Amino acid sequence: MNKDFGEEVTARIGQIQEILEKYLPKEEGNQKTVIEAMNYSVRAGGKRLRPMLMWETYRMFGGRSQVIEPFMAAIEMIHTYSLVHDDLPAMDNDEFRRGKKTTHAQYGEAMGILAGDGLLNYAFETAAGAFEIEPGNMQIGKAISVLAGKAGIHGMLGGQCVDVESEGKAVTEETLRFIYRLKTGALLEASMLIGAILAGATQSEQQKVEQAAGELGLAFQIQDDILDVISTTEDLGKPVGSDEKNHKTTWATLFGIERAKLEVEELSKHSVTLIDTLVVKNEFLTTLMLDLIHRKK
Numbered sequence: 001m002n003k004d005f006g007e008e009v010t011a012r013i014g015q016i017q018e019i020l021e022k023y024l025p026k027e028e029g030n031q032k033t034v035i036e037a038m039n040y041s042v043r044a045g046g047k048r049l050r051p052m053l054m055w056e057t058y059r060m061f062g063g064r065s066q067v068i069e070p071f072m073a074a075i076e077m078i079h080t081y082s083l084v085h086d087d088l089p090a091m092d093n094d095e096f097r098r099g100k101k102t103t104h105a106q107y108g109e110a111m112g113i114l115a116g117d118g119l120l121n122y123a124f125e126t127a128a129g130a131f132e133i134e135p136g137n138m139q140i141g142k143a144i145s146v147l148a149g150k151a152g153i154h155g156m157l158g159g160q161c162v163d164v165e166s167e168g169k170a171v172t173e174e175t176l177r178f179i180y181r182l183k184t185g186a187l188l189e190a191s192m193l194i195g196a197i198l199a200g201a202t203q204s205e206q207q208k209v210e211q212a213a214g215e216l217g218l219a220f221q222i223q224d225d226i227l228d229v230i231s232t233t234e235d236l237g238k239p240v241g242s243d244e245k246n247h248k249t250t251w252a253t254l255f256g257i258e259r260a261k262l263e264v265e266e267l268s269k270h271s272v273t274l275i276d277t278l279v280v281k282n283e284f285l286t287t288l289m290l291d292l293i294h295r296k297k
Contacts, residue, residue, distance in 0.1 A: 057195030060282035081119035150190035159183030185217025
């Protein structure tokens with residue numbers, strides 16, 4: 001990551017943080033504890049990659065309205081809920097993420113479950129608030145439908161289910177692709193596709209964006225597998241070697257590190273090539289996509 005691009009990313013993360021804060025629920029009432037746990041989870045940090053991809057795709061297609069903001073907050077809430085539940089004892093049983101205690105480690109298992117549930121529900125409350133910004137915008141309904149579909153049984157949740165069922169078993173490349181395409185790719189597809197939809201992209205443009213995001217998601221997850229093997233807990237912000245600990249078949253264990261690295265490179269470059277075929281351009285977006293193949297965290 002060059003210095004100028006790194007500074008731009010940091011600046012955008014700061015802007016996204018401000019947007020997220022605007023949409024987080026107030027910590028009050030008898031249910032204050034679960035709201036605190038929800039906000040603790042969102043504020044734990046992270047790359048804010050999904051809202052960033054959404055925002056940059058929206059801008060690429062000429063979007064300029066604040067209507068994108070509730071969706072940026074919603075996608076991060078859904079992503080965060082998935083991490084909160086991933087970390088639970090019944091799942092990955094991780095006590096640290098991004099260098100901080102996981103939600104269940106901080107608030108207890110029951111509140112960890114409820115905080116995840118709360119974030120998922122609140123994400124749709126937040127996204128629906130876009131109608132207050134632009135009551136006549138028919139694309140908002142389509143965007144909410146995409147958000148729900150990509151987060152659900154035919155998206156991230158479906159991938160997670162197959163992932164859980166595959167633990168400790170011999171997994172084929174086809175099954176692994178299915179898991180990654182849904183578990184990781186679906187929310188990246190939602191991010192970029194919603195940005196395109198709300199900015200008024202054509203159907204064919206939306207299809208290209210969705211395909212590019214899906215390939216990016218696959219590359220992103222394979223890179224995650226690589227980092228789980230070669231990174232350190234300090235760099236990664238969470239325990240390394242958790243895949244091995246949980247007897248998970250990953251791209252790295254199935255094909256080896258070198259082939260996994262090659263796959264990441266090829267998928268990422270093809271993903272960017274698809275975006276480059278569009279008439280509209282956003283250099284920051286394509287640089288961001290390529291930067292993911294070199295990330296250390």
